[in-house]
Amino acid sequence: MAARESAPPAPNAGRRSERSRRAIYDAALALVVEVGYPRTTIEGIAARAGVGKQTIYRWWPSKADVLMEAFLDLAERSAREAGEQPYSIPDTGDLAADLKAVLRATVDELQDPAFDAPSRALAAEGLVNEELGRQYVAKLLEPSLQLYVERLRSAQKAGHVRPDVDPRIALELFVSPLAQRWLQYTGPISHDYTDTLVDYALYGLAPRPQA
Amino acid sequence: MAARESAPPAPNAGRRSERSRRAIYDAALALVVEVGYPRTTIEGIAARAGVGKQTIYRWWPSKADVLMEAFLDLAERSAREAGEQPYSIPDTGDLAADLKAVLRATVDELQDPAFDAPSRALAAEGLVNEELGRQYVAKLLEPSLQLYVERLRSAQKAGHVRPDVDPRIALELFVSPLAQRWLQYTGPISHDYTDTLVDYALYGLAPRPQA
Amino acid sequence: MAARESAPPAPNAGRRSERSRRAIYDAALALVVEVGYPRTTIEGIAARAGVGKQTIYRWWPSKADVLMEAFLDLAERSAREAGEQPYSIPDTGDLAADLKAVLRATVDELQDPAFDAPSRALAAEGLVNEELGRQYVAKLLEPSLQLYVERLRSAQKAGHVRPDVDPRIALELFVSPLAQRWLQYTGPISHDYTDTLVDYALYGLAPRPQA
Amino acid sequence: MAARESAPPAPNAGRRSERSRRAIYDAALALVVEVGYPRTTIEGIAARAGVGKQTIYRWWPSKADVLMEAFLDLAERSAREAGEQPYSIPDTGDLAADLKAVLRATVDELQDPAFDAPSRALAAEGLVNEELGRQYVAKLLEPSLQLYVERLRSAQKAGHVRPDVDPRIALELFVSPLAQRWLQYTGPISHDYTDTLVDYALYGLAPRPQA
DNA sequence: CGGTAAGCGAGACGGTACGTCGTGTCTTCAC
DNA sequence: GTGAAGACACGACGTACCGTCTCGCTTACCG
Known part of the structure; x- marks a missing residue:
């Protein structure tokens, strides 16, 4: 043009x-x-x-x-290698199980220095350079987050998530805590931890009236 | 010695x-x-x-x-100026209201460049320098987070939070999403947003059996 | 290699x-x-x-x-400007006169700050840094001194200087006193002074038997 | 005052x-x-x-x-140790021999690092700092040179040196060449060398009419 | 003979220059 | 006419000393 x-x-x-x-x-x-x-x-x-x-x-x-x-190139190549449906969250009908599975995979990925180091470096630069930060989000983060949005929408259709819930916000309940522990060393990350996050997020902290 | x-x-x-x-x-x-x-x-x-x-x-x-x-000195001085009980979360008996109030105040603080710029800079450095990152958490973050832990414990005693919930993890449901949006520009932050986070976190995403 | x-x-x-x-x-x-x-x-x-x-x-x-x-570059340029026979001592047959002429020119040169300042600085550094001192001698001093050696050799051939005299040492009788007065402020330097040096050096301090 | x-x-x-x-x-x-x-x-x-x-x-x-x-203090102490008449040139009646003896002693002294290093350092500083250079001369050099003046005067009285010779200049014929070789590394210094200097200076470079 | 002011060891301070490293621009040469 | 190579002006780094300035302390002198 x-x-x-x-x-x-x-x-x-x-x-x-x-x-x-x-x-x-x-x-x-x-x-x-x-x-x-x-x-x-x-x-x-x-x-x-x-x-x-x-x-x-x-x-x-x-x-x-x-x-x-x-890093984008690396991610692309990894994805291509990894296989078929490049990026998506399984939809078995059991929302909790699906989320736990994906988050467990994410936890594993975050431990790999080949992923951790560049990703963390870019995040760091992005904190202090808004322009780059927004690129980081747009190119690396948001695409993954959209997968959660889709999975949550599907769950809403199935009646497993309240219809008035905003999926873009909802996903942060389990994704952001993991992100923060990873990036800022605010706590250890593990499969147990992410399982707990999913449970807390889906069922809330307040006691259920009947149960 | x-x-x-x-x-x-x-x-x-x-x-x-x-x-x-x-x-x-x-x-x-x-x-x-x-x-x-x-x-x-x-x-x-x-x-x-x-x-x-x-x-x-x-x-x-x-x-x-x-x-x-x-920055620690600044925070200390601000606190001293601000008044008596240097840091604590109100406990009116209404957990949701108390959390919302604190988070709204935090949102306001995050908008102030005098706080945002140094804090963000330190966070950025901490991402890439684990030693410093851990200091950042220990000296700046964790003390604030402990206030949430205490407030949640009090809520558990009052029966407003399930007794099996780990407060240190629970607090991340509303704190981490805000932190991530703030630091990484993953979305706008506002009073509405934090209010929503509190609601989602306390009551969960899944529909309640009775209501 | x-x-x-x-x-x-x-x-x-x-x-x-x-x-x-x-x-x-x-x-x-x-x-x-x-x-x-x-x-x-x-x-x-x-x-x-x-x-x-x-x-x-x-x-x-x-x-x-x-x-x-x-400074070497400066010297080279000056020489190139100055003209034809870049460096040599006149040989009119009258050794005393020739030496006096050259030394008078040297005295004049030593008064010129553009020459004195760098030259003195290098000499000072050379006193305390043997490596550099030897460079100073090899590149700056010795080439000039060789001209005296040649002129004295020529005088020996003409029978104006005793044949057993070592010209490399002989030249120091009039050059070194001037150098020392110049560098160390041990006395004033003038045309009269260098004339005297030449006379003393050529004819000695001891009385001549006949004369 | x-x-x-x-x-x-x-x-x-x-x-x-x-x-x-x-x-x-x-x-x-x-x-x-x-x-x-x-x-x-x-x-x-x-x-x-x-x-x-x-x-x-x-x-x-x-x-x-x-x-x-x-260094002055050192010199003083050395002198005090060394013995009686702190500094003077022997006067045996044989001028050449007396000068050679003193210069040989000087050559030896110049080889001693405890003397060479500080003395050279001060000389170097003096080249570039006129004030200090003049002090160096007045306090360290000139007193020694005066001894030569005296010895030469005595020789003049004895008819061993021409009466029209200026002793202050004359001494430079053998002292300055040694000083220059020592300070500037323009040549090796040895007893032979200083002996030669004395001979050249006393009897001149030009041939004697009769012999 | 006890008080006080000086010299003292120590070392933090505001500076200047050091010599090195990395930036982003530019030029040269080879393919 | 792109790319490897690398010299360049520039700016910051972290260090070494400069010469000045407090700090106690010890030590002599003086009232």
């Missing part, structure tokens, strides 16, 4: 070296895992990728953007 | 300049608000505080630690 | 900026004249030359080495 | 600690020998002497002045 950039001559994406891109992704992810995000530098990435610095600056505006793309 | 440091000669805290400390706190907080955390530098803090860099390095190991102390 | 450096990656001299080099030379010489050697700093040179500090550290190991090169 | 300083309250020399002064002298001399002059710092001297920095700043204006006094 229109040129995106104005000042720089807008590099010709057609000629872009796929080889370099891959090397940069790999280097960025490896460095974040190995030395941590703050000690990961653009010079370091370039050196490790066997690439000129300019090649990075030509295509990405910042270290965080490199990592963001690298 | 035992010497703490070994390499550096352990500065004599008795001789410390109160004047400099105050100036450093003020400068650090002001800069984080004005130019943002990443562009806040130790040199900048020193210059603004009218202090030698060494005076900062003598007493703090890193920018983040300076900010942490500065 | 063998790599010279090992730790630093040995900058590529081909890419070196001539512009920066010149600016650094000029700044270094100007500062030494204006504020003196001890108050000439690498930061100051960089600032005045409009150059990053690293550009200095990349090419020179120390302030003294910068100044050494700058 | 009048207070020397005006701004500072002029420390009371009567109360001065002799113990500290000695310790400072010793530390200064030792450090200059061990680590070299440029890496000798006032902080280092104070630490090594077990003395507060202020005790140094109270009594001396600069590192060089400390060293100057320390």
